[in-house]
Amino acid sequence: MTSPVRDHGRSATSPTSPRRTRVRAPELVGRRWVGTGGADLSLADLRGRIVLLDFWTSCCVNCQHVLDELRELEHEFADVLVVVGVHSPKFAHEGTVEAVDAAVLRWDVRHPVLDDPQLVTWQAYAARAWPTLTVIDPEGYVVASMSGEGHAHGLGVLLRELVAEHEAKGTLRRGDQPYVAPPAPDSAFALPTAILALPLSAGGGYLVSDTAHHQxxxxxxxxxxxxxxxxxxxRGLVDGGPEQARLSEPVGLTLLPPDVAARxxxxxxxxxxxxxxVRGLxxxxxxxxxxxGTGRQLRRREGGGPALEQDLSTPLDTAWFDDQLVIAMAGVHQLWALDPAPAGPAGAIDATGxxxxxxxxxxxxxxxxGAAEQAWFAQTGALETSADGSRLWVLDAETSALRWLERSGDAPADRVVKDVDDDRMANVLPVAGAGYEVGSVVGTGLFEFGVRDGEAAQALLQHPLGMALLPDGSVVVxxxxxxALRRYDPLGGDAGEVTTLASGLAEPTALAVELDDDGRAATFVVVESAASRLTRLQVPAAASKLAGEAQRVKRPPTPLAPGPVALRVAFTPPTGQKLDHRWGDPTRLVVSSSPEGLLSAGAGDAEGLSRDLVIDPSALGPGATGVLHVSVQAAACDGDPMTGEVPEFAACHLYQQDWGIPVVLDETGPSELALDLRGA
Incomplete structure (x- = not known):
């Protein structure tokens, strides 16, 4: 392990800590500023204030979590803290002006945002992951950097220490925020995301998720x-009638089969x-x-139990499949299932069971x-069940992939019960994923995307968020x-074919299929989220084929020497917290690579914050780029759990991050890769 990172709350001249080098924060450089009323900001303008840089990109669910985490800090430290978002795009589309503006509105970002499409400021601050948070003190020096989510509590501790230190030194300046709200969109909707055709028994028409309006x-x-x-x-989590209920960025919608709805x-x-x-309408x-759900974000790996007592993490869609409601749990890259309670007397809703x-x-x-319990997902955003109910189509946004889930041949007839005493949970808790198989038809990984039609295995998508099924069994994405609207035809060619049905749309996120009198697809109703509108399109008589090129993330690759490489993740709990070793090592690393053969040793899932890797030089050609995938978790608790010295109302905190690090092999490159989960 590398030397421990020092407590961020101590200044370079603190008598209780050794002197360390102070690093002057690089200037903020980008294409333009959003949320400043047209003014440019510089670090000189913000001198005397604490500055928190949030490196984010609009597609990243972890970045969305951090935006929520920061809201309370922005309120508490409103007169001393300036949060600056640095939008550093992963996907090509995210770098457009229109996409950045839409993202700021969609995620309700109420602080200045630097538009950094060329990753100039990203590279100046040596960011390696979305999200990355960097704290700059009132004198303009970097005092902390941390990756991932879950840092709100530690940031609060650090900010209080910085306020006290710089108020005593006379270097703290209080004042108003430089944020200026952009004009609201002039439309009935605000970044809608989903659409559902309603049955004639309910009057027909459509139900739309008006996401940014929370309606x-x-x-x-x-x-x-x-x-x-x-x-x-x-915003809020309130049940009741249409004039009392509250939601917070509703997305996916699923109509239950009539017999299930009656049940x-x-x-x-x-x-x-x-x-x-997950709400029921x-x-x-x-x-x-x-x-x-409880309204709280899931902060641990394990999950399952009474639905109203279990935290969830950013569900983006649901689907009725295999007599259960499947949930696209994007925040933890999993699929979950809900076994709903039957209705009470006279059809009354009883969600408690x-x-x-x-x-x-x-x-x-x-x-x-492969087997569902071993499969990896990446921010699943859409689910659709095939007409015969045998297959669940799955759309993974971050891998730009169209995938499926089916029961495997050895699937158990009944769900497996494990250590269940509560009668209401009998016969519903399975071994996770038992009896299901996962496969993919389009998509290859986290950092490969683009627009290309043809054979499905070679086709490319770019962060798709919605889909619908056609009567012939094909999938419109x-x-x-x-x-664009793209069509996957499972009967095209040997392994399926992808074609394009429509293009030039403004971030389509969902669609509904309207049939003619003969039961054939006649029109699409498309949700163009970035334009905040619904558009009706004729289904074309013939599809087109696009022959675009593959695209990759812009980040410069990290040079590494082939052979042994020491992976080290720096993590020091915030002041007042300690790692909780009562039940073993509270840290965890999951390491893999693309291509898979890039790592001849060191891949896998194990405890600890360090790993000895071996990189196989034969896996990459000259100048070729591979990717190291590193996922880390660390649990720290208030006080010292090992000694029992814990404050009243103590809590434990989970820190986590997923890195995808492009690497290029260089004989003269370093043989150590150091990452900061929470470092100086």
Whole structure:
């Protein structure tokens, strides 16, 4: 292990810590500023204030979590802290002006944002991951850098220390924020994300997730006339009728089969993303009830149990499959399942008996097929069940992949019960993912994307977020960052074919298929999220084929020497916390590579913050780039759990991050790779 990182809260001249080199913060350089009223900002303008740089990109679910975590800190330290977002794009589309502006609105970013499409400031601060947080003290020196999410508590401790230190030195300047809110969009919707055709029994028309307005909207077939709005428009987790209920960035919508809806008492499942909850909508009275989630974000690996007692993590969609509600749990890169409670007397909704459990995925981010309990997912954003119910289609945004989940041939007929005493949970808790298999038809990994039609194995998408099924069994993908509708035909060629049905759309995130009298697809209703509109398109008589090139993330590769490489992750708990060793090592590393043969030793999942790797030079050609995938977790608790010296209301905190580090082999390169989960 490398030498420990010193407590960030101590100044370079503190008598209680050795002197260390002070690093002057590099200037903030980018294309333009957003949220400043057109003014440019410099570090000189912010001297005397504490500056927190948040390196983020709009596609990253962990970045979205950090934005939520920072809101309380921004409020508490409003007169001394300036948060500056540095938008550093992963996907090509994210670097466009329009995409950045839409992202700032979508995620309700209320601080200045530096638009950094060429990663100039990203590289100046040696950022390696989304998100990365860097703290600059009032004198303009970098005092802390940390990757990933879960740092809110530690940041609060550090900020209080910096305020006290610099107030005593006379270097702290209080004042107003430089943020200027951009104009609100002039449209009925604010970045809608999902659409659902309603049955004739409910009056027909469509249900739309009006995400940035925190509402659901019932529309007539003309796509303009509003019959109802569900939710007050204020963020919150409140059940009740359409004028009392509250949501927070609702996304995916699923209509239950009629017999299931009659059994459970609600009709539509709503993925209430930043409430970390699944809600049920009853169409008869448009009332909402919480089915799963507590409003808190899941902060541990294990999960499962009574649905209303279990934390969730950014559910983006749901689907009824294999007699269960499958949840796309994007925040932990897994699929979960909800077994809902049956309706009470006279059809009353009783969500208290529902149970949730892990269905597939290890929480490692990436693309790995096989047995569901060993599969990797990457920010799953859309689910659709095939017409015969045998296959669940899965759309992974971060790997730009179209995948599937099916029962395997040796699937158990009944779900497996493990150590269950509560009668309401009997026969519903399985071994995670038992009896399911995962496969992929389009997509190869976290850092390969683009726009290319043809044979499915060679086809490319770019951060797709929605899909729908056609009557012939093919899948239409809302290829969000390519602004296109793409069709996967499983019968095309030997292994399926991808073609393009429409292009030039403004970040399509969902679509509904309208049929003609003969049951054939006639029109699409497309949610163009970035334009905050719904568009009706004719299904083309013939699809086109695009022959674009593969694209990769812009980040410069890290040179490493072939052969033995020492991987070291620096982590020092914030002041007042210690690693909790009561039940073993509270840290964990998961390491893999692309291509898989790049690592001849050191891959896998094990405890600890260090790993000895061996890089195989034959896996990459001259100048070729590979990727090391590193996922880390560390759990620290308030006080000292080992001695029992803990404060009242003590809590434990999970720090985690996934890195995908492009590497190039260089005989003269370093033989150590140092990463900071929370470092100086």
């Amino acid at each position: 659901l909207v019932v529309l007539d077939d003309d796509l303009v006339t509003e019959r109802a709005r569900i939710g007050t428009g204020e 459970v008492g609600w009709d539509v499942a709503v993925a209430d993303s930043t409430n970390h909850a 009853r169409l008869a009275d448009l009332s909402l009830v919480t089915l799963a 529902g149970v949730v459990r892990v269905l597939a995925g290890t929480t490692a981010e990436g693309l790995r097929d 809302a290829d969000t960052y390519n602004g």
